[in-house]
Amino acid sequence: DAGVIQSPRHEVTEMGQEVTLRCKPISGHNSLFWYRQTMMRGLELLIYFNNNVPIDDSGMPEDRFSAKMPNASFSTLKIQPSEPRDSAVYFCASSPGSQANSYNSPLHFGNGTRLTVT
Amino acid sequence: AQSVSQHNHHVILSEAASLELGCNYSYGGTVNLFWYVQYPGQHLQLLLKYFSGDPLVKGIKGFEAEFIKSKFSFNLRKPSVQWSDTAEYFCAVNAGNTGFQKLVFGTGTRLLVSP
Numbered sequence: 001d002a003g004v005i006q007s008p009r010h011e012v013t014e015m016g017q018e019v020t021l022r023c024k025p026i027s028g029h030n031s032l033f034w035y036r037q038t039m040m041r042g043l044e045l046l047i048y049f050n051n052n053v054p055i056d057d058s059g060m061p062e063d064r065f066s067a068k069m070p071n072a073s074f075s076t077l078k079i080q081p082s083e084p085r086d087s088a089v090y091f092c093a094s095s096p097g098s099q100a101n102s103y104n105s106p107l108h109f110g111n112g113t114r115l116t117v118t
Numbered sequence: 119a120q121s122v123s124q125h126n127h128h129v130i131l132s133e134a135a136s137l138e139l140g141c142n143y144s145y146g147g148t149v150n151l152f153w154y155v156q157y158p159g160q161h162l163q164l165l166l167k168y169f170s171g172d173p174l175v176k177g178i179k180g181f182e183a184e185f186i187k188s189k190f191s192f193n194l195r196k197p198s199v200q201w202s203d204t205a206e207y208f209c210a211v212n213a214g215n216t217g218f219q220k221l222v223f224g225t226g227t228r229l230l231v232s233p
Contacts, residue, residue, distance in 0.1 A: 004161075035223075042225030043162075043208060056220060091161065106152065107221065109161040 002026075004110035006092050012116045018080040021113045023092030024073055033107065034067055034077050035091040043091070049075065082117045089114050120145045122211050124224035131199055131231050139194040139227050141183075141209030151192040152210040152221065153183055162208065168192065179203070201233045 005024040013019055025032045033048040047057040049069045057067070064083070069075040079086055093107040123142045131137060143149065153165040166177025173185040183194045192209060206228050210221040 033221075043223035045220065045222070048220065093162075106164040106167060107154075107162070109163070111161045 006110035016081045021077040025094030029094035033093040037089045122224035137196040143211040154208045
């Protein structure tokens with residue numbers, strides 16, 4: 001199993017540009033999560049999906065952020081327009097289990113995308 | 119809302135020293151508790167987890183954690199650390215009755231083990 005695959009590994013962009021981060025979860029996993037990691041705030045949950053449906057997006061910082069999961073094997077996190085304060089490492093994670101018992105399934109994290117907005 | 123506090127942001131130890139990293143959470147109901155580790159340049163990996171039963175949980179690489187419900191704590195311990203334990207450690211909690219996994223992480227503790 002290749003694990004959770006994220007791309008790109010590094011992204012450097014200028015303020016105002018659109019940024020798209022991609023994630024391929026582990027095959028068969030029903031839940032997908034987007035986290036943001038910064039020195040100041042640690043790991044923050046941005047949004048999570050179950051069976052491709054967004055369940056909780058209360059962690060999305062503002063309207064500039066959007067996430068989609070068009071199918072079970074692909075998700076995107078988009079920032080438009082990007083700002084320097086968006087600079088962080090963005091992690092995607094997936095977990096197995098059904099809706100009923102997913103709460104006790106450990107997360108499998110990708111290697112993250114390091115975003116730098118200048 | 120749930121929250122997790124890790125009071126030690128940075129810990130520096132010599133090899134063979136004992137380790138205890140504090141973790142406190144705020145939630146009065148049933149919880150599932152986790153410790154994740156992030157080695158330099160790598161992604162987060164599960165170290166150990168507690169769902170129910172014996173409050174003393176054994177994890178990988180000689181780590182253990184004890185759930186003390188009365189103190190809302192889930193401290194991570196290792197009797198003798200190694201240089202390879204240098205990493206960032208994250209405590210996380212999930213309310214067990216939400217029906218969905220929504221982990222709330224602490225801000226992490228960076229551990230540096232000097233040889």
